[in-house]
Amino acid sequence: MTRIRVHNMTMSLDGYAAGPDQDLEHPLGTGGERLHEWIFETATFRRTYGDRSDGPPEEGLDDEFARLGDDEVGATVIGRNMFGPVRGPWPDEEWTGWWGDIPPYHHPVFVVTHHERAPLEMAGGTTFHFVTDGVEAAVEQAVAAAGGLDVRIGGGVQVLQQCLRAGLVDEMHLAIAPVLLGGGERLFDRLDGGPHGMEVAEMVSSTRVTHVRLVRATP
Amino acid sequence: MTRIRVHNMTMSLDGYAAGPDQDLEHPLGTGGERLHEWIFETATFRRTYGDRSDGPPEEGLDDEFARLGDDEVGATVIGRNMFGPVRGPWPDEEWTGWWGDIPPYHHPVFVVTHHERAPLEMAGGTTFHFVTDGVEAAVEQAVAAAGGLDVRIGGGVQVLQQCLRAGLVDEMHLAIAPVLLGGGERLFDRLDGGPHGMEVAEMVSSTRVTHVRLVRATP
Numbered sequence: 448m449t450r451i452r453v454h455n456m457t458m459s460l461d462g463y464a465a466g467p468d469q470d471l472e473h474p475l476g477t478g479g480e481r482l483h484e485w486i487f488e489t490a491t492f493r494r495t496y497g498d499r500s501d502g503p504p505e506e507g508l509d510d511e512f513a514r515l516g517d518d519e520v521g522a523t524v525i526g527r528n529m530f531g532p533v534r535g536p537w538p539d540e541e542w543t544g545w546w547g548d549i550p551p552y553h554h555p556v557f558v559v560t561h562h563e564r565a566p567l568e569m570a571g572g573t574t575f576h577f578v579t580d581g582v583e584a585a586v587e588q589a590v591a592a593a594g595g596l597d598v599r600i601g602g603g604v605q606v607l608q609q610c611l612r613a614g615l616v617d618e619m620h621l622a623i624a625p626v627l628l629g630g631g632e633r634l635f636d637r638l639d640g641g642p643h644g645m646e647v648a649e650m651v652s653s654t655r656v657t658h659v660r661l662v663r664a665t666p
Numbered sequence: 667m668t669r670i671r672v673h674n675m676t677m678s679l680d681g682y683a684a685g686p687d688q689d690l691e692h693p694l695g696t697g698g699e700r701l702h703e704w705i706f707e708t709a710t711f712r713r714t715y716g717d718r719s720d721g722p723p724e725e726g727l728d729d730e731f732a733r734l735g736d737d738e739v740g741a742t743v744i745g746r747n748m749f750g751p752v753r754g755p756w757p758d759e760e761w762t763g764w765w766g767d768i769p770p771y772h773h774p775v776f777v778v779t780h781h782e783r784a785p786l787e788m789a790g791g792t793t794f795h796f797v798t799d800g801v802e803a804a805v806e807q808a809v810a811a812a813g814g815l816d817v818r819i820g821g822g823v824q825v826l827q828q829c830l831r832a833g834l835v836d837e838m839h840l841a842i843a844p845v846l847l848g849g850g851e852r853l854f855d856r857l858d859g860g861p862h863g864m865e866v867a868e869m870v871s872s873t874r875v876t877h878v879r880l881v882r883a884t885p
Binding site: 460461462467621623625626627629630633635638640641642643645646647650651652656657659661 | 679680681686840842844845846848849852854857859860861862864865866869870871875876878880
């Protein structure tokens, strides 16, 4: 049974998943990078993305949560801003994502956008599919493409909120960073009084961050 | 040096210090009681307020944080809603607080209100003073009355936000409960991009709740 999962979604203590004054050059807003410092330290992140920290790669609780984000995932759904800074209709085929020639997905990725574009096959097994009929269609296509594995909702915040509103999420890992941003994009917002049908299964802290697992509530 | 402190202020995972649909009969809103279950279990709470749980009184991390709220406190500031459900001018002297004949403060308590009332001396050392010229005046009077001990901001949320906006808070203990309320009164709100001048000193989880200590940032 394919599950729809969210991992490593990080918010500040005051509830923001990105800081204030977001723009195309600063997609995480002012101070937003500080949210993610915990994951930069993990062995899992550094194997995939390289070193953004001088310390040794860390294993332990944070790394365990980081690693779960890749386990048994056969397809990913992301919003257009996660794919790149281009807005409006695609001017050409030049932009191929933030990740260079070999994106770290190694499976089909469904990009929710208003603007059609042909599928983009990259080295290493990642193909970007551009879905123009909404997040539910993107999730449906991802499930079909996942080959029996799970589907990960990769973000950003708006795609996640759309999935939560549609009741599509089976499991969500959230990290709370010990950071105050004072403004920005709230994670728990635009949810019509929800997230409905979700409950907290676990809350545990490392020295860097607090991890929370939300799961679909048992009826 | 008298410090201005906040203790045991609890918010939900989605950021609410009280649930939706607050009214005079339900001052914590729908589901808001669930925020405080962790403290009902503590030995400190039960010594003061009695048993609201069937289990044994718990010591350990949660109890340590609960107990700190009473240590070295010489005066308390609260909002009118924390004192009682009466709204508008005081019709008479009948309402004397939620706590019965012997309130658990045992020191001067300054109630921020728009409506004048004579001081109310209770058994056990608690006197309620009604302050009509704002939260800063209430804190100033509390400092003068604390006899060199600290002043606690007891809540509710609006009084706390006013104190944070005015830069009055030296230290704040916040508990994050593994609860989703879906709406209600946001804790980190109406802070003009703040809390300014505060930083996170500690974040640690028990099995029931995550504790965070905010302190005045060192310049």
